[in-house]
Amino acid sequence: MKAYFGRRYMLSASHRLNTQALSAEENRAAYGKCNNEHGHGHNYFVEVLVGGAVADETGMVVDLVALDDTVRTRVLDRFDHANLNLDPRFADRVPTTENFCRSIFALLQDGLPAGELEHVRVEETENNFFECSARG
Amino acid sequence: MIFLTRRATFSASHYYWNDSWPAEKNERVFGRCANRNGHGHNYTLEVTVAGEPDPVTGFVVDLKWLKDVMEREVLAAYDHKHLNLDVPEFKNAIPTTENIAIAVWKRLEPVVTAAGGARLSRIRIYETPEIFAEYRGGA
Numbered sequence: 001m002k003a004y005f006g007r008r009y010m011l012s013a014s015h016r017l018n019t020q021a022l023s024a025e026e027n028r029a030a031y032g033k034c035n036n037e038h039g040h041g042h043n044y045f046v047e048v049l050v051g052g053a054v055a056d057e058t059g060m061v062v063d064l065v066a067l068d069d070t071v072r073t074r075v076l077d078r079f080d081h082a083n084l085n086l087d088p089r090f091a092d093r094v095p096t097t098e099n100f101c102r103s104i105f106a107l108l109q110d111g112l113p114a115g116e117l118e119h120v121r122v123e124e125t126e127n128n129f130f131e132c133s134a135r136g
Numbered sequence: 137m138i139f140l141t142r143r144a145t146f147s148a149s150h151y152y153w154n155d156s157w158p159a160e161k162n163e164r165v166f167g168r169c170a171n172r173n174g175h176g177h178n179y180t181l182e183v184t185v186a187g188e189p190d191p192v193t194g195f196v197v198d199l200k201w202l203k204d205v206m207e208r209e210v211l212a213a214y215d216h217k218h219l220n221l222d223v224p225e226f227k228n229a230i231p232t233t234e235n236i237a238i239a240v241w242k243r244l245e246p247v248v249t250a251a252g253g254a255r256l257s258r259i260r261i262y263e264t265p266e267i268f269a270e271y272r273g274g275a
Contacts, residue, residue, distance in 0.1 A: 003234045004270035006260075049270070054238065057154055058165060059230035061269070065167075 004118055005061040006049045009071055011080035014041035015095040018085075039083065042124050044097075046075065046104060049119035050112065062116065070111040075104055097124040105132040139257055140196045141184040144206050146215035149176035150231040153220075174218060179236070180262040181210065183244060187254030197254045209243045233269035237261050241271045 016039035017031035027035045034040070048071060052061045079087065084095035089103050101122040109117045115134075123129040151174045152166040162170045169175070183206055187196045213223055219231035225239045241259045248256040262268040 001238060001271075001275060003237055004272070005234060006268040006270065008266040054232075054234045057157075059152070059232035059235045061234050064267075 001054050002051060003054050003061050004049050004051045005064075005067075006047055007064070007067060007071070009046045009048070009076060010043055011046065011076050012041060012043050013079050013082050013084050014039045015084040015090075015100075016040070017094055017096060019094050039085065044079075044100070045123040046071070047119075047121040047123070048108060048117070049121075050116045051118040052116055067112075070108065074107045074111045078107075097122050097128065097130045101130040101132045109134075137186055138189060138196050139184050139186050140199075140254070141182050142199060142202050142206065144181045144183075144203070144211060145178060146181065146211050147176060147178050148214050148217050148219050149174040150219040150226075151175065152230050152232065154230065174220070177263050179214075181206070181240060182258075182260040182262075183240075183256070184258040184260070185248060185254040186257040190253070197248075197251075201251075205244065205247050209247060210240055213243075233261055233263045233267060234271075237269040237271035241273060245273065 015034075016036065017034040018027050019030075022030060048067070050062050050067065054061055079100075084090050084100065087095075090099070093099050093103075101120055104122065105117065105120040108120065117134060119131065119133045121129055121131045151172055152169040153162050153172065154165075157165075183202065185197050185202065189196055217223060219226050219236070223231070223239075225242070226235070229235050229239070237259045240261065241256065244259070245256045248254060256273065258270060258272050260268055260270045
């Protein structure tokens with residue numbers, strides 16, 4: 001029987017929204033306060049939803065310790081207390097939370113058993129969140 | 137299609153233990169959750185129903201009715217109880233968050249379906265603010 005298991009994590013990171021494709025003025029117009037030259041930061045909450053059959057032996061969909069390890073090594077160790085703009089993932093991509101959410105989804109999808117990752121939600125502030133799901 | 141969610145909380149104790157395993161394996165797999173004296177949580181239950189608003193009332197379901205159903209079918213059985221010892225469906229199933237989501241679905245789905253109109257869409261249960269499980273029906 002298929003069920004879903006969700007877990008929330010927090011990481012703190014800085015970023016600046018700026019693209020080489022636009023002029024300085026256009027960047028300011030597009031990104032407003034988020035274009036501040038020296039960046040700014042957030043406490044991001046990352047919600048990871050995995051799905052699968054509930055094992056009869058354990059009553060569980062996923063080994064929580066293994067999930068925590070994957071999230072820690074692939075996401076938290078990499079992005080917590082980091083400047084997102086300096087990560088190779090964002091060398092040619094603006095670290096909007098949309099792109100950050102897609103990056104986290106891709107990194108976790110590579111690290112988890114095939115088909116397990118269902119959904120990633122990234123909350124940038126209490127009022128903004130972004131979601132990516134396995135169904136596109 | 138409108139999705140409507142009602143939230144409720146309950147407090148219960150439980151432990152994780154598979155009787156077919158030796159104690160050492162239970163302790164290794166389930167860690168602190170295998171403590172046979174149990175431990176407890178404040179659970180938050182979210183029940184989501186889906187349907188079209190009634191043309192007269194504008195309701196997908198009457199929320200007071202849904203509240204009463206949740207209290208009668210779930211909270212009366214789970215709140216301030218020991219899930220392993222007091223709740224029949226956990227005599228033979230470990231009361232993990234996943235299994236609680238499935239058990240709540242089984243308690244509510246026939247009642248919601250019998251009422252006509254909205255269908256049960258999703259059960260989400262938070263064991264802590266950081267951990268939740270969902271069941272959406274089906275295999």
